Amino acid sequence: MFVSSKKLLINLCNYLRKLIIKIILLKIISRTLRININKLMKKTVPVSVNYHFTRQCNYSCGFCFHTAKTSYVLPLDVAKHGLTLLANAGMKKINFSGGEPFIKAEFMGELIKYCKIDLSWANINVSIVSNGSLIRENWMRCYGEYVDILAISCDSFDKPTNDIIGRRQGSRTDHVGKLKKVKEWCDYYKIAFKINTVINTYNLHEDFTNNITQLGPIRWKVFQCLLLEGENSGEDALRNAKPFYITDVEFDDFLKRHKGVANMVPENNTDMCNSYLILDEYMQFLNCQGGKKIASKSLLDIGVDEALGKSGFDEKTFFKRGGIYVWSKRDLLDW
Structure with missing residues (x-):
């Protein structure tokens, strides 16, 4: 027992x-x-990505924050593979920028076409930011149907001011004249037209009201001049933007004077700095949290998720600043 x-x-x-x-x-x-x-x-989804596929530019804007530190451009098939990876990760909008993206016009056109045709299942919206000077109507004829939004950078409607800023290639550049021509092409080829303006020392007191109203962009994006170490500030920088820099108070004063302009979308340095997913010419995400750009490893080597983890992307600020808006030209334009 x-x-x-x-x-x-x-x-x-x-x-x-x-x-x-x-x-x-x-x-x-x-x-x-x-x-x-x-x-x-x-998990962060790369909903909106800014692909700076080239750093080369034909202008010499003194405040440029993405300067020509390399001349590298990925092979076309490799870039397409990277776009496929981003689409698989949830990308819904891609913005092609530079440098000046129309320096590689056909390369960009083929990538845009790839997004709209080969990656049609992903429903990707396509935008471009350009200074406008190298855009040709033949390009618009070939690729315009695949572009939702075309943004032209215009910091002044006064030629001497544009010359001081560096928005020119040679002495004969008619930046404003080309801006208006591109607007006409956008209307004809059914592309939503947008204007980007960087507010700085030299255009701070200019009145943009009448010119912007007459052009009628779907958005007028108004940025405060931004300093980034290694790009437009510091010993290793190719530009010195300090003479262009304005204070928060000066920027707010400009906004108050233009508060009646339709479709104005202001963005100060706080909103801008970490709220963009910036992809460089090697398809590396650029982390701007410390006031300079620190590159991740390329998403081509480590995948989108791991590269995103090094991007410093502030998703809350992205949503707060209105990073999600109507991206498709089918919803923006009258057909």
């Missing part, structure tokens, strides 16, 4: 020990699952 009870007690202890181990393991598994689920819930 004693032996039987002892055996029963041992069996009970063994059972309880196994039960406790199982409970502990279940708790560990449950905690791990919760952590992984939370990570998935918080």
Whole structure:
């Protein structure tokens, strides 16, 4: 009887020990699952990506924050592969920029066409930011149907001011005249027209009201001049933007004077600095959190998710500044 009870007690202890181990393991598994689920819930999706596929430019704007530090451009097939990876990760809008993207006009055109045809399943909206000077009507005729929004950078409607800023290539550049011509082409080829303006020392007191109203862009994006170490500030920079820099108070004053202009979308340095997913010529995300650009490894080598983790992207600020808006020209234009 004693032996039987002892055996029963041992069996009970063994059972309880196994039960406790199982409970502990279940708790560990449950905690791990919760952590992984939370990570998935918080996973950043590259909804809107700015692809600066070239750093080369034909203008010499003094405040440029993405300067010609290299002349590298990815092979076309490699760039297409990168766009496919981004589409698989959830990208819904891509903005092609530079440098000046029309320096590689056909290269960009083929990437845009690839987004709209080969990646049509992803429903990607396409925009471009350009200084406008190298745009040709033949390009618009070939690729315009695949472009949703074309933004032209215009910092002044006064030629001497544009010359001081550096918005020119040679002395004969008619930047404003070309801006108006591109607007006509956008209307004809059904592309939504946008204007980007960087407010700085030299255009701070200019009145843009009448000119912007007459051109009627779908958005007038108004930026405060931004300093980034290694780009337009510091010893290693190719530009010195300090003479162009304005204070928050000066920027706010400009906005107050233009508050009646339709479709004005202001963006100060705080809103701008970490709220863009910037992809460079190597398809590396650029982290601007420390006031300079720190590159991730290329998403071509480590994948989109890991590269995103090094991007410094502030998703909350992206949404707060209105990073999501109507991107498709089918919803922006009258057809």
